[in-house]
Amino acid sequence: MTRTEPPDAATSHPPSSLTAPVTPPSTATASAASGGPSTARLVGIDLARAMAVFGMFAVHIGPRSETVGGVGGWLLGLAEGRASVLFATLAGFSLMLITGRREPKTGTAGRQARARVMVRAVILLVVGTVLSLTSFGPAVILNYYGVYFMLALPMTRLRARTLAIVAGVLALVAPQVAFGLRSVLGGGVLHALTAYDPLDRLCGVGVLDLLLTGFYPAITWMPFVVAGMAVARLDLARTVVLRRLAAVGGALVVLGYGVAWAVLRVFGDRVSGAFPSSAGPAGSAKDMSSVLGKGIGSGPFEVDLWLALAAEPHSGSTFDVLGSLGVALLVLVAATALVARLTWTARVARPVIAVGTMSLTVYVGHVLAIVLLPGNDTTPPSAASAGLLAAFVAGATLFATVWSWRFRRGPLEYLLHRATITVTSLVR
Numbered sequence: 001m002t003r004t005e006p007p008d009a010a011t012s013h014p015p016s017s018l019t020a021p022v023t024p025p026s027t028a029t030a031s032a033a034s035g036g037p038s039t040a041r042l043v044g045i046d047l048a049r050a051m052a053v054f055g056m057f058a059v060h061i062g063p064r065s066e067t068v069g070g071v072g073g074w075l076l077g078l079a080e081g082r083a084s085v086l087f088a089t090l091a092g093f094s095l096m097l098i099t100g101r102r103e104p105k106t107g108t109a110g111r112q113a114r115a116r117v118m119v120r121a122v123i124l125l126v127v128g129t130v131l132s133l134t135s136f137g138p139a140v141i142l143n144y145y146g147v148y149f150m151l152a153l154p155m156t157r158l159r160a161r162t163l164a165i166v167a168g169v170l171a172l173v174a175p176q177v178a179f180g181l182r183s184v185l186g187g188g189v190l191h192a193l194t195a196y197d198p199l200d201r202l203c204g205v206g207v208l209d210l211l212l213t214g215f216y217p218a219i220t221w222m223p224f225v226v227a228g229m230a231v232a233r234l235d236l237a238r239t240v241v242l243r244r245l246a247a248v249g250g251a252l253v254v255l256g257y258g259v260a261w262a263v264l265r266v267f268g269d270r271v272s273g274a275f276p277s278s279a280g281p282a283g284s285a286k287d288m289s290s291v292l293g294k295g296i297g298s299g300p301f302e303v304d305l306w307l308a309l310a311a312e313p314h315s316g317s318t319f320d321v322l323g324s325l326g327v328a329l330l331v332l333v334a335a336t337a338l339v340a341r342l343t344w345t346a347r348v349a350r351p352v353i354a355v356g357t358m359s360l361t362v363y364v365g366h367v368l369a370i371v372l373l374p375g376n377d378t379t380p381p382s383a384a385s386a387g388l389l390a391a392f393v394a395g396a397t398l399f400a401t402v403w404s405w406r407f408r409r410g411p412l413e414y415l416l417h418r419a420t421i422t423v424t425s426l427v428r
Contacts, residue, residue: 081313092228358410
C-alpha cells in the first residue's frame, strides 16, 4: 500500500480480474482534480485498460491494417497482438491490487486475498471455456487468464525488483523452451496428448493449448503478467518512476523489434522458404494468428525457427515478448501520466475510463456480439469494417457511461465480486 493513497484504495471495492478498483468515474475524476494522486493513478490504469479493450475491438472487427493508410492503419497494426498483451500486463497489476499492491497482505487478509484470486481464476476459466464453444473459438482469452492467475499466485509476495527479474528471465528463456518443446514433440505427439484432454474435446481449447500451443499460451505470456505485478509494486505517483518505466518501455521496443529486424535481415532468407507465404515476414498478425491457430507445433522445425527470429504478434518469440511488453509499458505510463498530470484529461476521458472499470463485461459482450455477426466464422468477420469498429467503440462507451451513473461495478464485475465474497467469507 502506498503511503500517499487511502487505506482502502485497493481493498474497499475489490476489483474484478480484469478491472482496477471500480471507483465511479465521476468520483475518481473529482479526486484527481482535487490533487488525489492515488485515485488518479487508478483512473490511469482504467484508461489503459479501456485502450486495451478498444485495441481488441480493432483486431476482432476492424479492417486489416494493410488496407488502411496513414495513422489509422498504423494504429490498427499496433493493436494486432499488442492489445491482448496490454490486457495481460494489466491483469498482473490487478492481481496485486487484490493481494496487496505495495505490500502483500498477511494473516487472514492474505488468505482471503489468495482465495479471491483462485475463485476469480476458476470463474474466468469456466467463462472462457463456455465462450470458446462459440464461433469465436480459440481467440477467447479469459480461460487463459484463469491459468495466468493460478500460476502467478505464488509470486504475489515478491518485491518489485524480484518480479522484474523473474519477468526478464521468463522473456528470455520461456520462448526458447516453448519452441523446443513443440519441435521435439512434433504435431503427432501433441495431437495424441490432446486426444485424452476432456477440455479440448469440450471446446477445442485444452490444457496443452492453455499452457503451450494456444493463441495466448502461459509459457510465453506469463512475462507480461509478472511484469504487470512488478509495476503494481512501484509508486506511480513519483515522476521519476514514470520516467524510468517509459525509458524501460522504449528500450524494450527498440531491443525487441530492432534486433529482430536486424537478425531477419541476416538470417531471414535461410528459413523464409519453409514458412507459408501468407504468414511470412510480410504477413499480417491476422495471417500469423491463422497459422498459429492450426498448431505451429505440427509444422517443420524451420517454421518454429522463423517464429523464434521474428517479432510478429503472437509469434511467441523473445523479440515479440520484449517489444510487445515495451509497448504495453509505454501505454500504461502515458495513460497514468495523462490523468495524473492533466486533470482535465480525466474529465474529458470519463466515458472511456468507464469502459476500463467494467472491461470484463465489455469483453464478454463484444464476443457475444461478434458471434451474431454475418461471416463470424472468419477472423476478422466478413462484416468487419471501420464503421463496425466505430459502432462497437461507441456502443461500449455509451453503455459503460450510463451504467456507471447508477452502479459502481459492471454487471459481470458485480457477479464476480459477489461470488468471491461468498467464498472468501468462509476463509479464516
